[in-house]
Amino acid sequence: MMVLFDPTLEDETLKEEVSKVEDLIKREEGALEKVDLWGRRRLAYPVNKKREGIYAVFYFQAGPERLKEIDRVMKINQKVMRFMIVKRED
Numbered sequence: 001m002m003v004l005f006d007p008t009l010e011d012e013t014l015k016e017e018v019s020k021v022e023d024l025i026k027r028e029e030g031a032l033e034k035v036d037l038w039g040r041r042r043l044a045y046p047v048n049k050k051r052e053g054i055y056a057v058f059y060f061q062a063g064p065e066r067l068k069e070i071d072r073v074m075k076i077n078q079k080v081m082r083f084m085i086v087k088r089e090d
Contacts, residue, residue, distance in 0.1 A: 001057070001058045001060070001070075001074075001083060001084065001085045001086070002055065002056070002057050002058075002083065002084050002086075003021065003055070003056045003057075003058065003074070003080055003082075003083045004047065004053040004054070004055060004080070004081045004082040004083065005017060005053065005054040005055075005056065005079055005080060005081065006048075006050070006053070006054070006079050006080075006081055007040055007050055007052040007053050007054055008050075009054065009079060013079070014054060017077075017079050017080075018035060018037070018056055020077075021056075021058060021074075022035065022058070024070060024073055024074075025058065025060045025062065025070065028062060028066040028069050028070055029062065029063070029066055030060045030061060030062035030066060030070070031060060031061045031062070032058065032059075032060045033059040033060055033061070034058075034059040035056060035057070035058055035059070036056070036057040036058075036059070037054075037055075037056050038054075038055035038056065038057065039054060039055065040052055040053070040054050041053060041054075041055055047081050047082060048081050050081065053081055053082075059088075067085060070085070071085065
């Protein structure tokens with residue numbers, strides 16, 4: 001899952017938000033493999049009137065029935081500008 005966080009987040013708040021996403025995955029019985037923080041990047045087009053975002057990639061395994069709750073919680077998180085869950089090719 002790739003997550004685009006709000007660029008105005010302080011480092012400590014960003015760590016808390018990443019931790020919340022990790023906890024969400026674990027709570028939904030997902031097996032978290034790795035978190036890859038890409039950091040602040042310029043966006044190709046404005047998102048919520050912002051030209052930058054903080055990227056994080058979460059590598060995990062979870063059943064399809066568990067993704068609904070992860071999707072729901074991510075949609076209501078105010079500090080997440082965009083996110084996308086994709087299936088990896090093995």
